[in-house]
Amino acid sequence: xxxxxxxxxxxxxxxxxxxxxxxxxxxxSVALLGRNGVGKTTTLRTIMGLLPASGGRIEFNGQxxxxxAAHRIAGRGIGYVPQGRGIFPMLTVFENLCIGLKGKxxxxxxxxxxxxxPRLRERVDQAGGTxxxxxxxxxxxxxxxxxxxRLLILDEPTEGIMPKLVNEIRHEIQRAxxxxxxxxxxxxxxxxxxxxxxxxxxxxxxxxxxDGTTAQLRAEPELIHRYLGLAL
Numbered sequence: 001x002x003x004x005x006x007x008x009x010x011x012x013x014x015x016x017x018x019x020x021x022x023x024x025x026x027x028x029s030v031a032l033l034g035r036n037g038v039g040k041t042t043t044l045r046t047i048m049g050l051l052p053a054s055g056g057r058i059e060f061n062g063q064x065x066x067x068x069a070a071h072r073i074a075g076r077g078i079g080y081v082p083q084g085r086g087i088f089p090m091l092t093v094f095e096n097l098c099i100g101l102k103g104k105x106x107x108x109x110x111x112x113x114x115x116x117x118p119r120l121r122e123r124v125d126q127a128g129g130t131x132x133x134x135x136x137x138x139x140x141x142x143x144x145x146x147x148x149x150r151l152l153i154l155d156e157p158t159e160g161i162m163p164k165l166v167n168e169i170r171h172e173i174q175r176a177x178x179x180x181x182x183x184x185x186x187x188x189x190x191x192x193x194x195x196x197x198x199x200x201x202x203x204x205x206x207x208x209x210x211d212g213t214t215a216q217l218r219a220e221p222e223l224i225h226r227y228l229g230l231a232l
Contacts (some may be wrong), residue, residue, distance in 0.1 A: 079144030089129025
């Protein structure tokens with residue numbers, strides 16, 4: 001479904017990605033792990049065309065995303081929830097859900113997201129900026145789900161959110177994946193990532209240094225400690 005081959009990217013003269021190789025199969029849930037500053041968010045931004053790749057290949061369902069304008073990539077079937085949520089604070093919940101659509105969301109899609117995030121139904125006419133952090137994250141995910149993506153990319157979806165809402169968000173990501181949607185997840189909470197995903201990549205200094213199942217990774221605590229500085 002999604003494949004990155006030898007992808008390079010820079011911010012000005014600062015090279016961040018130095019040949020990233022990564023693959024997400026249809027229906028798969030994949031975690032992209034690593035310490036701060038190793039290039040995880042840059043990888044996601046490069047996939048979405050927000051930072052141009054300076055080398056390599058990014059393919060989604062056989063199409064080279066490097067040839068697609070950034071504002072058209074979502075229309076190819078990729079939903080992106082950026083770090084910081086990226087909602088429009090002055091727009092209502094409903095208006096945020098319309099972003100990226102030519103008109104109003106179809107009733108069946110509204111029903112779908114409101115069943116999963118009933119808090120949003122209760123706040124449908126409320127400005128996005130007045131929601132709590134967890135509710136804003138729900139809105140960011142719901143805005144993607146309305147578009148019926150084949151791949152959902154999430155960057156730190158549980159960061160700075162109260163535990164009760166974290167559990168709800170984790171559950172809905174898992175449900176989306178179980179319904180057949182592929183997931184690519186960047187998450188600092190390694191336990192959450194290993195619980196939600198079946199395969200993991202670890203990045204170090206702009207390259208992928210580990211590719212394996214999450215079960216394999218749990219069985220190698222020395223790798224988790226070496227690359228992530230954690231003890232599970």
